[in-house]
Amino acid sequence: MGAAAYILTPIIGLIVGIFFMGLFRIMMARIHWRYGPPLTQPIIDIIKLLFQKSVSHGIIFELGLFFSLAGSVVTLYFVPIGNICPLKISGGLLVVLYLMLIAPMGIALSGGGGANPNISIGISRKMLLALSYEVPFLLIILTLMVHYRTISLVDLVNFQRTSGWAIISLPIAGIAYLLILPAMLGIRPFEIAEAPQEIASGLKVEYSGKLLALYYIEHAFRRFLVIALFVNLFLGGAGEPFTFLLKMLIVFVLGVFVNAVFPRFRIEQAIRFNWTWPTILALAGLIITYMWGGHG
Amino acid sequence: MGNKYSLWAVYFCTGCGIIEVPPVITTRWDAERFGVIPVATPRQANLFLITGYVSLKTLKAIIRTYELMPEPKYTVGFGSCPINGGMYWDSYNTIKHLDKYIPIDGWIAGCMPRPEAIFIAVTHLWTLIDKDMANGYIKYREKYQYYRKNQESVLGKLAWPPQFEKGNVHG
Numbered sequence: 403m404g405a406a407a408y409i410l411t412p413i414i415g416l417i418v419g420i421f422f423m424g425l426f427r428i429m430m431a432r433i434h435w436r437y438g439p440p441l442t443q444p445i446i447d448i449i450k451l452l453f454q455k456s457v458s459h460g461i462i463f464e465l466g467l468f469f470s471l472a473g474s475v476v477t478l479y480f481v482p483i484g485n486i487c488p489l490k491i492s493g494g495l496l497v498v499l500y501l502m503l504i505a506p507m508g509i510a511l512s513g514g515g516g517a518n519p520n521i522s523i524g525i526s527r528k529m530l531l532a533l534s535y536e537v538p539f540l541l542i543i544l545t546l547m548v549h550y551r552t553i554s555l556v557d558l559v560n561f562q563r564t565s566g567w568a569i570i571s572l573p574i575a576g577i578a579y580l581l582i583l584p585a586m587l588g589i590r591p592f593e594i595a596e597a598p599q600e601i602a603s604g605l606k607v608e609y610s611g612k613l614l615a616l617y618y619i620e621h622a623f624r625r626f627l628v629i630a631l632f633v634n635l636f637l638g639g640a641g642e643p644f645t646f647l648l649k650m651l652i653v654f655v656l657g658v659f660v661n662a663v664f665p666r667f668r669i670e671q672a673i674r675f676n677w678t679w680p681t682i683l684a685l686a687g688l689i690i691t692y693m694w695g696g697h698g
Numbered sequence: 699m700g701n702k703y704s705l706w707a708v709y710f711c712t713g714c715g716i717i718e719v720p721p722v723i724t725t726r727w728d729a730e731r732f733g734v735i736p737v738a739t740p741r742q743a744n745l746f747l748i749t750g751y752v753s754l755k756t757l758k759a760i761i762r763t764y765e766l767m768p769e770p771k772y773t774v775g776f777g778s779c780p781i782n783g784g785m786y787w788d789s790y791n792t793i794k795h796l797d798k799y800i801p802i803d804g805w806i807a808g809c810m811p812r813p814e815a816i817f818i819a820v821t822h823l824w825t826l827i828d829k830d831m832a833n834g835y836i837k838y839r840e841k842y843q844y845y846r847k848n849q850e851s852v853l854g855k856l857a858w859p860p861q862f863e864k865g866n867v868h869g
Contacts, residue, residue: 427730436728443704443733450700450744455768457741598738610741610768 407488408479412623414486415478418647419622420444422629422654429655433662444622448615456611459515463608466512467616473504474623481630482556484643494555495543498631505624506532509605509617516608524604527669528595534676535585538578541684545575546635549691559639567638574687576636581680583653584660585672586628591664592672629653701744701770702827703733705820708743710763713750715777715810722813732820740766745823747816748802751779751786752793758853764800765861769835772827774819775802778809785809798848801834 423444431438458464479489480498491497506528513521547553549572550561562568569576585592596604609617633639633649640646667675711719723729723736737743740763752760764773775796778784783794796802804823806815826832838845842862850856
């Protein structure tokens with residue numbers, strides 16, 4: 403592996419992320435009893451956007467997007483995809499927790515340069531949503547750390563391969579994570595930051611052409627990252643990339659079903675939901691794990 | 699490149715023609731098969747469907763929306779009213795020939811056209827794009843003085859500066 407993994411990881415992330423975007427649209431169409439676009443539609447869209455003229459609102463407006471894209475790619479280096487993991491450091495989980503915030507911060511920075519009221523509303527909604535799901539998320543991560551007595555993502559995956567998946571040994575934390583997964587992915591019912599019908603697609607209202615293409619690529623990376631983290635933390639990772647991607651596909655399909663069925667929450671409903679059931683479950687899981695003691 | 703199969707229509711409702719658009723983009727006719735999806739902002743759109751009669755007030759919004767869209771962009775007049783006024787042919791407040799004010803790449807005649815007509819228009823627009831005949835946005839750049847003069851003749855003095863200066867056709 404070595405240096406090749408640094409190139410391979412973003413390529414896998416990009417291809418799988420864009421494949422997921424296409425699959426998302428097809429599956430949504432079939433659930434709505436439509437025929438739907440071809441699987442290659444996101445690729446066509448991104449190529450079209452790259453060749454379109456784009457309107458810029460200054461240097462921060464463009465740099466913020468690159469900042470967030472770089473944040474997503476760097477985070478991907480710490481997340482093992484099967485046995486491909488360029489940066490196997492001992493404190494990987496903590497680093498991922500910090501780096502995952504760079505992508506939304508970059509988008510917020512970029513939106514600040516846009517000076518459109520819809521962007522301001524979108525940013526405030528996105529940040530509030532991040533605030534609401536970070537509380538149960540941190541509790542869940544703490545549960546895993548206590549149970550396995552490690553802060554290394556790679557060690558966590560290795561422990562699960564010897565002693566069974568975390569979703570079976572820590573079912574309460576697993577259910578809490580599943581409940582906040584739509585909020586982390588930004589799909590319905592937590593699509594509030596990008597609601598096209600209410601705030602004219604919020605954050606991305608001023609992006610056009612090449613900048614919008616960058617935004618979509620960042621979105622593909624982000625979606626890949628969140629699902630890959632869930633598979634690593636609770637579904638035991640995998641020995642090789644193929645099994646790993648298969649597990650990701652199953653989690654993703656579950657997310658699409660949730661997205662197709664539920665209507666959008668209002669912002670205060672979303673926060674109330676995230677701060678009640680997932681937080682209570684995560685806290686209960688943490689206390690139970692702490693009482694019983696970890697096994698690592 | 700790739701424009702052909704990824705036409706994103708701006709969600710702009712002028713007249714009664716918009717009633718035909720919800721069935722087109724939803725389950726019954728499913729425009730997403732053709733890559734046509736509605737987007738909420740003109741910054742991301744490259745297809746402009748003008749659905750129905752255009753009053754003077756709407757014309758102002760149409761011109762601004764059209765100028766906000768990134769190039770290459772395509773416009774389609776939907777229904778009889780944008781073509782020649784339709785049933786509002788003697789109205790004092792309705793634009794009769796929309797193509798005097800912004801360039802139109804294609805027309806769909808009818809009052810109302812069926813939703814299928816939108817798909818015929820889209821496939822026809824594909825052949826026009828292939829033959830480089832859907833060049834309304836280039837025409838707008840080159841003959842901007844003509845369009846601006848027509849716009850000012852009905853709307854009075856416009857509140858925004860000209861998009862293209864004389865001689866500077868690249869914006």
